[in-house]
Amino acid sequence: MxxxxxxxxxxxxxxxxxxxxxxxxxxxxxxxxxxxxxxKGRPAKALGDDMLPIKLSQVDLAQENRYVTGIGELDRVLGGGVVPGSLILVGGDPGIGKSTLLLQAASSLSSGGSVLYITGEESLKQVAMRAKRLGIKTENLFLASETDIETAIQQLTNLSPRVAVIDSIQTMMHPEISSAPGSVSQVRESTARLMNFAKNHGIAIFIVGHVTKEGAIAGPRVLEHMVDTVLYFEGDGHQSYRILRAVKNRFGSTNELGIFEMQGRGLKEIANPSALFLERHPLSSAPGSVVVPSLEGTRPLLVEIQALVCPNSFGVPRRMTTGVDHNRVALIMAVLEKRVGLKMGGHDAYVNVVGGVRLLEPAVDLAVALALASSYREKLVADDMVVIGEIGLTGEVRPVTGLERRLKEAQNLGFRKALVPQTGIGKMTLPKMNIFTVNTLYEAIDLALNVKGGAYRG
Known part of the structure; x- marks a missing residue:
């Protein structure tokens, strides 16, 4: 050696x-x-019968068992619950509520067996005080304060819980590695030890990861490749709403979204987020406001997009976006100028998604374009209209997936008009909704800004 x-x-x-x-x-x-x-020299190891390759047709395809966390939004993002033996990474900004979410989940999971919560950042008294504030009273939730990964593995071995929480992976260190906790080698080695333990013992393990200024999990990128599931906990520290998003999930969809509200007694699930995000929409309708039914996984989510276009006196117009991709908005503005004739080159443009949601799908293109055109022309889009569609560089409005599901959600919330692409509309049974179809962005703007249904309240 x-x-x-x-x-x-x-x-x-x-x-x-x-x-x-x-x-x-x-x-x-x-x-x-x-x-x-x-x-270290690695001796040759004999292969047992359980280590030999098997045929694809012999693989057991039975549905894996899952532990229901009791938190519906978390179960939705995980794909139905926690899979035994899985390693789940939860990342987010400091103070966003990661520890609160996992402590509430640990309390609920402890009803079916023992759960071990290992903290490397707080004392046991601090964790107990948070549990008291959250109203957690359970006999099967065990706490430990430890930063040595070897000792943590030994505690897991002795207790053998059904689920464990490591808060956080950046505080864990291996005694044989000389680098400081949080370094690449420490994080990678600690995660590898936890992964092997989870797979060999069938124990589901949550690990908390801090987020850098760039919004990525602190530590090596290989950390996200090692785990089974990566969840991001997002939100504005000045707002009470939190969004849980899966960016990797070996046991479910990566498009699901969970929405919570931070309250004095912990995180509360939001059962109807569309109604929440549109709570004040009818009272604040003004030029530049458009509602879009976005599809996040299996859940349609109605969100208000606001735009403000105003003349610029300094020669260099500003472009600012919140909740949508900056480059995508620049592309849409170029199409508006070239294909529709809206001369926005000398105007500042600001686009915002209400509620702190990030909309990544191109199906919100038409809503962004209409919000910009509405603000530029000072004409109102009807209060009871939703807009959905993707925009091409030639100015055409392209079809989107899940159109009927989106419109049914809009109809349930009281919207009676919809502006959608003509291509791919098919046959939909929405008798209470007046559906307008368009082929080009020019047609969409001309129709949306002339449909009656809302009065401007300035």
Whole structure:
């Protein structure tokens, strides 16, 4: 057994035998740090019958068992519950509510067996005080304060819980690795130990990960590849609403969305988020306001998009967006100028999604375009109209998926008009909704800004 030196990038985990100013893996500067590694010879291991390859047709396809967390929004994002033996990474900004969410989930899961909550950031008294504030009273929830991954694994072995929570992975360290906690090698080694333990013992483990300024999980990118599920907990610290989004899930869809409200006694599920986001829409209707039925996984979500277009006196117009992709809005504005004739080159443009939701699908293109055109022309889009459609560079309005499901949700919330692409509309049974179909962006703007149904309340 001998020791040798290597250099590890603290951003991407790339390993090099010599120091370099710039990492060849990710291109970051001054991120290679020297670390000592132990060279170990690995003896050949005989393969048992349970380790031999088997035919694809012999693989058991029975549905895996799941633990229901008792938190409907969390179960939705996970694909129906927690799979035994899975490793789940929960990331989010500091103070967003990750520990609160997992403590509430641990309390609910403890009704079916023991749950171990290991904290490396807080004392046991601090965790107990939070549990008291949340009204958690259970005999099967065990607490431990530990930063040594070897000791944490031993505690898991001795207790053998059905579910465990590690808060957070950046505080865990392996005693044989000389680097500081939170470094690439420490995070990777700790996660690998937890992953092997979870798979071998069938224990589901949640690990908490901090988020960097860029919005990525702190530590190496390989961390997200090692785990089974990656959840992001998003929200504005100045607002009470929180959004749980899956960006990777080996046991379910990655398009599902969970919405919570932070209250004094913890996180409360939002059963009807569309009604929440549109709560004040009829009273605040003005030019530049459009409602779009977005589809997040299996759930239609009605959200208000607001735009403000005003003349610029300094020669360099500003473009600011919140909740939608900045480059996508720039593309839509280019199409509006070229195909529709709206000269916005000398105007500032601001686009905002109400409620702090991020809309990533191109199906919201038409709503963004109509909000911009409505503000530019100072003409109101009807209060009871929803808009959905993707925009092409030639100005055509392209079809979207799940159109009938989106419109049914809008109809249930009282909307009576819909502006949709003509292509792919098919046969829909919505007798209470007046559906307008268009082929081009020019037609959509001309129709939407001349349909009656709302009065401007300035």
């Amino acid at each position: 001998g020791k040798k030196s290597s250099f590890l990038c603290q951003e991407c985990g790339h390993r090099s035998v010599m120091w370099m100013g710039r990492c060849p893996g990710c291109g970051s500067w001054n991120t290679l740090v020297e670390e000592l590694t132990t060279a």
